[in-house]
Amino acid sequence: MMNCCGLLTDKKEPVPLKSIEVQLEVKDHVATVVSTLNYENKEDKPLEAVFVFPLPGDAAVCHFSAQIGQTHIVAEVKEKQQAREEYDDALSSGQQAFLLEESDQSPDIFSLSVGSLPPGESASIRLEYVTELAVQADDGLRFCLPAVLNPRYQPQGSEGPSVQVTSVPASLVPYSLSFSARVSSPRPISKVESNCSLEPLQYLNADQTQATVKLAAGHKFDRDVELLIYYKDAHQPTAVVEAGQASAKPGSLMGDPVVMVSLYPEFPQDVMSSLASCGEFVFLLDRSGSMDCPMNDSTPQETRISSARDTLLLLLKSLPMGCYFNIYSFGSQFEHIFPTSVEYSEKTMEEALKKVEKMQDDLGGTEILLPLKHIYAQPCIPKQPRQLFIFTDGEVGNTKEVTDLVKMNAGTHRCFSFGIGEGASSALINGMAKEGGGHAQFITGTDRMQPKVMQSLRFALQPAVGDISVSWDLPKGVSSTILSPPITAMFQGQRSLIYAQLTGQCSEATDGCVTVKYSLAGHPSQNQLHFNLKPAGDTGLTVHRLAARTVIRCLESESTHIEQEDGEVKKKKVVELSVQSGVSSSFTAFIAVNKDDGKAVQGPLERRNIPTPFYQMCGMATPQFAPMACMVAYSAPMAADYLCSVGEVYDCSNMVEPVIGMAAPRIASADIDFSVYEEMQYGEEEYAAPEFPPPRKDPLLRLVSLQKASGCWLLDADLAAALGKTSEEVEKAKPASVSSEVWASILALIWLHGFKMDAKEEWELLTLKTASWIKAQNAPCVSECVDAGNTLLGCSVKKEDLGI
Structure with missing residues (x-):
């Protein structure tokens, strides 16, 4: 074996992409991202460099340009086939050309072709996109710069080609990344966190509403870059009115003002604390080979599949008595624990847990479409709304097929999705939740899966919000056209965005009002927001581009579900709006050709595929x-x-x-x-992942695993060991007048409140069952039990804190 440094192509030639510079600007909950890709041809022959890379699935790509020496070329948006032909024609005639296009299979994968880069020549490519930032359960706004593009599994026999991706382990990517961010908001910025090392946050003004931050020196481009941005009073509703483009035709989307309304419904606490006791909960777990990857570098023995098993344990223990459930798992084929969903009981819970414990990453590829079709084909149980929880590392190649299927069944199924690990497709995870009226979560870096999943279960158990309608109160002469799809789901603390085009003129700057009405637990409610119609002065066309992206995605989805003739009409509308707004779509591409009177590039063109990192675990x-x-x-x-x-x-x-x-x-x-x-x-036969020593059972999960479906615990040697005591110590401390089960259950509650408050999100739902069970026993001497339990366990938990 020979030793050498760096990454080489199959002919031991260098990679022409040298560095990527990213500048992020966040204004409140909207982000503008400018990426500059610097290329250099150090070979003695002209090159074509092709780079397939990920972007956020809901990004609106709105600018693409190239700088070659003193020449600056701004790309145009054109119909995709026309753009490809112009690119090929330019290369054939020796001209330089640049092509940026979205994948036909998934809106979070793009291909950038840099054509006819002469020997010794450099080029800088500037790519700009805007995106909304999702709100996390802890009120943080999440921005993710996807660096990792894991290979997407293309189902056997599926229609359409799969995406060409040139992949290498993330640690071997041969180009560098620099990243800086500027954050501004009407509210003070509390903090900015990241899965990567950051330099200290620098505030730019006294009220801390503007700040900058950047990656620490020495960052390796080996993972997605995730920022979590926290504002004070983050849930205040807002509205931004943006003036239209002066050069655009009045009456068009780009020519008229557009308003972006951000609503955070606040529901009455007494209603939100009453969790549902019915429902059908279907859990769908990815068991493809990639689920054997460790969750993070620091705990290699905790794999994605083992973390998912632990999460299913918490979910099953937290379900309410009287509901129904089933568990599916999938890879190249799929399995289910029960032929149809069964009523939740001690027997069915224990049967499911025994099978969950044996689940491994042994089902091959990632064919999620087949189990989804099977689930949707099962008749729903009357008065038991079906809630679908999907766990996957998101490495599928037929994203649009999957999200379209979820959308078709959104009337009877609510979908909660969880993207596990670096490189999970944001288009898939966000798309399933959005189309299924649910909530999306991403588990990356050192994140624990359990608290995020339990937060979504709390959403699923909250009273459903129905009869949602939006109305506008605008001055005379001004009308609104809603550009966003109808709001189908609302959760406590979750933001809803509405885009509307404003047509007409009002005599002076005045206010408008938007009202969202809905029904919650059978009671009519509403939220109102008053806003000024005067356009904001510093938004550029960000709001218009996000609105255009929203309309484009809706039209794209509709074009696949209607007759071919109508589909062509929808496609034409997408192309027209994409060209007009300068926002990319699946039917268009950015094309730039250097038509300067320079000398044509001579010689045969060599192709160089730029490697994209996949997660090397x-x-x-x-x-x-x-x-x-x-x-x-x-x-x-x-x-x-x-x-x-x-x-x-x-x-x-x-x-x-x-x-x-x-x-x-x-x-x-x-x-x-x-x-x-x-x-x-x-695959199991050829190679197996390296063996790690089995992890010690987490003390929390050890205790939770002993809980019964009703919510109680039994007084036995296993419980005593989980509490760190002997059976004799536990028996001796028990008040004489109380039953063993009540005593055991109170001890479990005290232990959780005394030692595991940092993981409260994980066990809170299952302890609500315990508290209800204890109250139903009408047990005597509960206060005495709490005092005795505190003494035994060395805690000082108050009875009222236990909910009993």
């Missing part, structure tokens, strides 16, 4: 896994030879080509089947 850094990682790199195709982390180069070209074959030239016509990758990488 699952043991692939060890020597025995290096050849398998090479397979991925070559199959895309790109690097059959590259430096693994042990410092050796492996040549896998002869091994892979007969299996996978070569990819077609561009994203639109690529034909790489990542099912081969996933099953070869993670």
Whole structure:
């Protein structure tokens, strides 16, 4: 074996992408992102560099330009096939050209082609997009710069080509990243956190409404960059009116003012504290090979699948008596624990838990569509609203098919989705929750899955909000056209965004009002927001572009569910709006051609695929896994030879080509089947992940696992051990007049409140069941039991804190 440094292509040629610079500007809950990609051709022949990379699934890409020497070229949005033809024609004639296009399969994958870069030439590509920031359960606004693009599994026999992705382990990406952010808001900025090391937050004014932050020096481009931004009083409703584009036609979306209304409904506390005692809960768990990856570097023994098993334990213990449930799992095929959903009881809960404990990442690829179709085909149980919880690392290639299916069934199924690990598709996770009227969560870095999932279960158990309507009160002469799809779901603390085009003129600056009416637990309620119609002065066209993106996504979805003739009409509307607004779509692309009278590029054009990082966990850094990682790199195709982390180069070209074959030239016509990758990488027979010592049972989960479906605990040796006591100590301290089950249950509550308050979100729901069960026993001497329990366990928990 030879030693060398850096990443090489199959011909040991350097990668022309040298660095990426990202500038983020956050205004309240909207982000503008400017990425500059710097290319340099150090070879002695002209190159075409092709880079397939992820963006947030709901991003509106609105600017694309190139700088070559003193020449600056701004790209235009054109119909996708026309843009491709112009790009190919430019390359054929020796001109420089640049093409940016969205994947046909998933709106969070883009392809950038940099054509005819002469020897010794440099080029800077500027890409700009705007996006809304999602609100997390702890009120933080989440921004994610996706660095990692995991291979997307393309189901066998599916229509359409899969996406060509040139992948390498994230630690071997050969280009650098610099990242800085500027945050401003009407409210003070409390803090900014990240999964990456940051330099200290720098406030720019005394009231702390503006600040800057950037990545610490030495950051490796080996993970998604996630920022969590916290404002004081983050849940205040807001409205921003943005003036139309002066050059656009009045009456068009870009020519008229557009208002963006952000609503945070606040529901009465007495209603929100009454959790539902009915419902059908269907849990769908990804058991593909990639679920064997560790959740993070610091705890390699805790894999995605083991964390999901622990989460299912908490979920099953927290379900209310009288509901129904079932558990599905999927890979290349799917399984279910019960043929149909069953009533929740001690027997069915224990049967399910025994099967959950045995679940492994042994079902091959990631075919999520088949189990979803099966679930949707099952008849719903009367008066038991179905709630679907989907756990996946999001590595699927048919995102649009999946989200369209969820949307078709949104009337009878509410969908909560969870993206596990780096590189989970934001288009898939956010799309399923949005179309299914639920809530999306991402578990990355050192995040624990359990508190985020339990937060979503609390949402699912909250009283359903129905009969939602939006009305506007505007001055005479001004009318509104709603651009957003109807609001189908509202949760406590979750933001709802509404975009509306304002037409007409009012005589002077005045106020408007938007009212959201809804029914909560059978009672009519409403939220109102008054706002000034005078356009804000510093928003650019951000609100218009986000509104255009919203309309484009709706039209794209509609075009796939109607007759072909009507579908072509919808497609034409998408293209027209995309070109008019300068916002990308699945039917358009950005094209820039350097038409300067320079000398044509001479010689045959060499193609260089820029590697995108995938998350290198699952043991692939060890020597025995290096050849398998090479397979991925070559199959895309790109690097059959590259430096693994042990410092050796492996040549896998002869091994892979007969299996996978070569990819077609561009994203639109690529034909790489990542099912081969996933099953070869993670299959049981050829390679197994390195063995870690089994983790010690988490004390919290150990105690929770002993709880009965009714909410009580039994007084036995297992409970005593979980409490850190002997059976004799626990028996001796029990007041004589109380039953063993009541005593055991009070001890469990005291232990949780005394030692695990930092994990309250994980156990709060299941202790509500316990408190209700204790009250139903009409047990004597409860206060005496609490005092005795505190003495035994060394705690000082008050009876009222236990809810009993």
